[in-house]
Amino acid sequence: MSSLIVMPKLGLTMEEGEIETWHKGEGEEVKKGEILFDVTTDKLTNEVEAKESGVLRKIFAQEGDTVKCLDPVAIIAGKNEDISGLLQEVNIDGDEIQPKETVSPVSDKNEMHEAESVPVKREGRIKISPIAKKIALQNNVDFELITGTGPMGRIVKNDVEQYIESNRIKVSPVARKLAEKLNVDLNKINKDGRIMKEDVLKFAKADEVQIQKLSEIDTSQVGEPINGEKIIKMSPMRKVIAKRMSESVRTSPTVTYNMSVDTSELKRFKNHIKDICKVTYTDLLIKIVSVVLKQFPLVNCSISGDSFILKNYVNMGVAVALDEGLIVPVVKDSDKKGLKELSVEFKELAKKAKENKLGPDDMGGATFTITNLGMYGIDTFSPIINQPEVAILGVNRICETPVVEDGKVIIKPLMNLSLTADHRAIDGAYAAQFLAKIKEYIEKPELLLL
Structure with missing residues (x-):
């Protein structure tokens, strides 16, 4: 069936x-x-x-x-x-949906050689099915030159396909690369059979040295331009990242705020509970930021037109680096979960991310994002907001740093936090207060117990 x-x-x-x-x-x-x-x-x-x-x-x-x-x-x-x-x-019109075509643009060489075969543009409104028009536009075909065979002379998909096939340029891959290099219009090469690299070189009238140099190129080089550069198509993940990052920059007027925090007590707290629950600094930051976000609703909102949408919950996105790009699984209701539960859940999400087993629901609905580059030795950076959120927290490396305290120089493990905020929702003072509260929890993690 x-x-x-x-x-x-x-x-x-x-x-x-x-x-x-x-x-x-x-x-x-x-x-x-x-x-x-x-x-x-x-x-x-x-x-x-x-x-x-x-x-x-x-x-x-x-x-x-x-x-x-x-x-x-x-x-x-x-x-x-x-x-x-x-x-x-x-398809109501009866035309089957057409996959993307990969044929070369239509050649006009038949029109150049035989005047009697030149189609004449018709006057008045051209009747053409939507899918036929789409294919014509994709292949740079002037559909006014095509004779329709559908009802009442309507141009249908088959008419466009036949027109493309009859006017297709047959050219070898190497010849096409040479033509690009020498700025040769393949439509102007008069040859009945397939255009080869020799045809392009002759048409270009390259001098003997140039011909000898370029004619050494064979099909093993197809896929790489002659100048040695290499073209690599973006992966689907990379295309999504490129699109969303560009949209974010166009959407949000941003400012990045940096603050240094002392992680001495956080490290002590982490080691103190390791027999009960082994947690990472990222786990601790998920918990701390989730608690603080409830106190700063504008940092946990989104913008719709001229309105702020305030969230009474926290869904924490945490960036995970993969070989092919960055992915952001989301810990749902992170403000309502204990540290141990958060740690277990995030580790499971990170594992699924690296095994390409995340589902769409594992990545949707974030209200705030944390991205950690500390393990790569980064001291400070300006993370890009994950739309439609209004802020993102960048976490940098922990560095043993000499500081002056009570007139004495001592060494402390300091870490920079980098908050990028959408200035439409978050002013500088509000952002500074938010960072200062996170700093307070990091330097006094026992506050999590209150």
Whole structure:
């Protein structure tokens, strides 16, 4: 029985996902329980299993496409089963959804050689289906030149595909790289067959030295520009990070405040309870900051238009570094949990993060974020706010530092805290008071017992 495969909703906060990898291709047999495709959402990659056995008859969303939850991505059916009903369900116009094309831009060389084959632009409103128009725009095709074969001369998907195929430039990968290097327009090379590197060199009329130098390039260099630079496509996680960090900088007018704190008592407290519960400095900071946030509601809010949304709870995001980027699991209701419970929960979240087992709900709903670079020897930095939060706390290394106390020079383990705050919600004095309260708890951790 045919079935429509949709983008799964993997968590309450998930709205869309990106197809990262298809493990099956169109026409391949699929067994129930096999991994069908990988979907990336909010820096996470999840495997999606086939719920039915059959043949993968149609793929609607190609690798790299972003699809809204519950929108169709494929059809699984019997080999000879009629799937026209599902296709109509997917697209009311009757045109199947088209995956991303990777063809080269359309060439005009046929128009240059045979005047009688040059299409003539039509006057008036052009009738074209939405999917046909989308494909045409993706491939730089002037759809006014295409003759439609649909009802009443409407241009449909097949018309655009045929036009692209008939005007496609056939060119080797090395020839394409050379053309970019020599600024050669491949459309202007008059050749019936595939354009090779020799054709590009001849057209460019490069001198003998240049030809000898460039003609040594072979297909082993494809993927790297001739000047030795290397192009690496961003991973899905990196793309999400780049997008969100850029949005954060554009959204929030920020100021970073730094304060030095003495960690002597915090270290003593940590060692004193290690027989009962082994905690890290990060665990202690989660607890301390959660308590202090309840006293400074503006630091724990978000902004909507001209209103502040104050939270009567604390969901603590804690940045975890992975090889491919940064991920922020969230400890929910951290203000209501004891130190031991917080420590256990965060360690489990960090483990899941490093094993790529976090779910969307493990990462959503944070009201404040802590990011710790102390283990990398950083003394101070300006962390970027994790939207829609209004502040983020950066934790730096603990350094044995000489200080003057009662007229004497003594050595103390000092640590810098770096608070980046959205100035729309948090003024300098308010930020300073917030940091000073955290400092008080760090230097007198017994206050946690009150």
